[in-house]
Amino acid sequence: MLSVRSRLSSLSKRTFATAAKEASKPADKKFKVVVVGGGPGGLSVSSTVSKLLGKGEVAVVEPSSKHYYQPLWTYVGGGLKDFSESQKPMASVMPNDAEWIQDSVTSFNPENNTVELSDGQVVGYEYLVVAAGIQINWDAVKGLKEALGKDGVTSNYDVNSVQKTYQFLQEFKGGNAIFTFPATPLKCPGAPTKITFLGEEVFRLTGVRDKTNVIYNTSAAKIFGVDHYGKVLQKLADERDIAVNFQHELIEIDGNNHTAVFRNNVNQELKSYEYNFIHVAPPQGPPKFIKESPLADAAGWVDVNKDTLRHNKYKNVFALGDCSSLPTSKTAAAITGQSGVLKTNLIADIKGNKIEQSVYDGYTSCPLIVGRDQLILAEFSGYTGQPLETFPVDQRGISKVSQFINKEVIPPLYWSGLLNGVWTGPTPVRNLFNPLRPKRD
Numbered sequence: 001m002l003s004v005r006s007r008l009s010s011l012s013k014r015t016f017a018t019a020a021k022e023a024s025k026p027a028d029k030k031f032k033v034v035v036v037g038g039g040p041g042g043l044s045v046s047s048t049v050s051k052l053l054g055k056g057e058v059a060v061v062e063p064s065s066k067h068y069y070q071p072l073w074t075y076v077g078g079g080l081k082d083f084s085e086s087q088k089p090m091a092s093v094m095p096n097d098a099e100w101i102q103d104s105v106t107s108f109n110p111e112n113n114t115v116e117l118s119d120g121q122v123v124g125y126e127y128l129v130v131a132a133g134i135q136i137n138w139d140a141v142k143g144l145k146e147a148l149g150k151d152g153v154t155s156n157y158d159v160n161s162v163q164k165t166y167q168f169l170q171e172f173k174g175g176n177a178i179f180t181f182p183a184t185p186l187k188c189p190g191a192p193t194k195i196t197f198l199g200e201e202v203f204r205l206t207g208v209r210d211k212t213n214v215i216y217n218t219s220a221a222k223i224f225g226v227d228h229y230g231k232v233l234q235k236l237a238d239e240r241d242i243a244v245n246f247q248h249e250l251i252e253i254d255g256n257n258h259t260a261v262f263r264n265n266v267n268q269e270l271k272s273y274e275y276n277f278i279h280v281a282p283p284q285g286p287p288k289f290i291k292e293s294p295l296a297d298a299a300g301w302v303d304v305n306k307d308t309l310r311h312n313k314y315k316n317v318f319a320l321g322d323c324s325s326l327p328t329s330k331t332a333a334a335i336t337g338q339s340g341v342l343k344t345n346l347i348a349d350i351k352g353n354k355i356e357q358s359v360y361d362g363y364t365s366c367p368l369i370v371g372r373d374q375l376i377l378a379e380f381s382g383y384t385g386q387p388l389e390t391f392p393v394d395q396r397g398i399s400k401v402s403q404f405i406n407k408e409v410i411p412p413l414y415w416s417g418l419l420n421g422v423w424t425g426p427t428p429v430r431n432l433f434n435p436l437r438p439k440r441d
Helices: 002-023 040-053 070-077 162-171 191-205 227-239 332-351 400-418 427-436
Strands: 029-036 058-061 066-068 087-089 099-101 105-109 114-117 122-130 175-181 212-218 242-245 248-254 259-264 270-274 277-279 317-319 363-371 374-381
Touching: 029 040, 029 332, 040 058, 040 122, 040 332, 040 400, 058 122, 070 162, 070 191, 070 363, 070 400, 122 332, 162 191, 162 277, 175 191, 175 270, 191 212, 191 227, 191 242, 191 277, 191 363, 212 248, 227 242, 227 363, 227 374, 317 332, 332 363, 332 400, 363 400, 374 400
Parallel strands: 029 058, 029 122, 058 099, 122 317, 175 212, 175 277, 212 242
Antiparallel strands: 066 087, 105 114, 114 122, 248 259, 259 270, 363 374
């Protein structure tokens, strides 16, 4: 017995020693700042910081060869923009002064200030910025992965399927057209509602609206999380005869029989719907390599202070965007404001300056497209639920001007402003208009 215990003890010690050795593996490369993610958050931060520090000081870890402006995909799915306008080679948007490491992060070791990549390389940092986006969990809905892109099953959240959405809408001849919203956090939470309204309009334009049931099944308790805009959106859905079913979560798609199964999350009852068209907003969550890391909170997001975007435990680690724990809507608009705050606080650290920390107010925006030339420009704080509108008008009104701004002005601002680190949100414009702003009801 003693011999067995001795061997187990020895094995245990060797195992822990091996784990400790692997955990403290020396860095193959070191940088002042390592940014994980080549999306809008990562590129905005790395553009500004690499210009400040010069070549060889900032690395961006990003495996993808293409960069997508995903807010445009609602317009692509609605037949209002070409898919090609939403993509550029990653090399063309990567900051000139940053080193692009085209690989994936597999683990974080914040105690030793390193990240490990899929090829086994270890990269060291003095400061870490995590902007790795969100993970789409297609397998969370039974049958969805197999059915997607076929026989009227589509999603604007998929790079291939979004290019089929408008085709499916045009080919639709009547019956049930179903649109869904998941029971998880998701990027651009207004997107499922937008394509519902655009789809309903397509059915009117193609002459099949009178033989179509437009159904919006949402896992949420209301059509939009902020009542200031949600009440207007619900009234519009009622006027356009869109059936909105709350607390209805999609759990299965049977592509062979054209049926979708929903669970009522109030009473747990299951209900099957036949569909002739279905647009699915898939369940989403934190990337696995973050969820399983020391950086994650209990829900799996990077655990940062909601004001300063600094990690609550590791003070040389920051995060922004969809992978962060910030309790606001996960949108590109939110990233604009977050990037400005993060960069101010990070650069002060790098320079050794003691400053009053910059604070993020929760700003986000959901440009609610409700027609080809119609948009409700929802801007608000995800922290308070109160409007943070840019223009001195009531932005709850349907506006052609707002649609033009979102469709034609914001995309160039994204490519040339946000990704280059010079656009950090509309706060200066809002402040300029404040003297003209009417009192709210």
